[in-house]
Amino acid sequence: MQETLAQLLEDIRGCRHCADALPCGPRPIVQAHGAAPLRIIGQAPGRKVHETGIPWDDPSGDRLRRWLGLTSEQFYDPRKVAIVPIGFCYPGKASSGDQPPRPECASLWHDRLNAHLRDVRLTLLIGQYAQAHYLGDRRKATLSDTVRAWREYLPLGSLPLPHPSPRNQPWLAKNPWFEEELVPDIQNAIRSLNL
Helix, strand or coil: CCCCHHHHHHHHHHCCCHHHHHCCCCCCCCCCHHHHHEECCCCCHHHHHHHHHCCCCHHHHHHHHHHHCCHHHHHCCCCEEEEECCCCCCCCCCCEEEECCCCHHHHHHHHHHCCCCCCCEEEEEEEEHHHHHHHHHCCCHHHHHHHHHHHHHHHCEEECCCCCCCHHHHHHHHHHHHHHHHHHHHEEEEEECCC
16 A cells, blocks of 8 residues: 555654654654645754744744745745755754754655655755755765855756855855845745745
8 A cells, every 4th residue: 555645744743763862852843745846855953943843933944934035824835845854853952053963864754755745846955964865976065065056956956055044144144145146046946836
């Protein structure tokens, strides 16, 4: 019997695979519907998102929605936007920012989940972990170089982005081309999806 998306989402949300390694316990965060034309691959939920259970419900999400030109209603409509982090649970705090996403999630769930997302026309790859997983050796030497080469990836249906975290403000300040050139192109690409 073929697995339905509803069954798969229930399994993901009930996952306890790496519970012992998660300082706040498991709370997998995912949003998906088979009709979604936009897929957002981030890294892992932060502490606030872990607490609310709402993806991108933090200052990073506010900035991301501004970059995309989407309202909260559009962003949180699973028929429009699939939100699939590399790690579904909050991985805990590091000395600077959060720990990297747990490596188990992508190998356990992404292929199965992506098989149900057949209407995706654009995938945003946010941060180094998403870019490493989905671009592999097609990514450049640095995240900056990968993002700067966005025109190479857009015809493939992918768009690499830096993480919109307030912690990345220095990167944004050093790379004004991102908001001057790439953000308008992101918004044009999003508008073309008719969300």
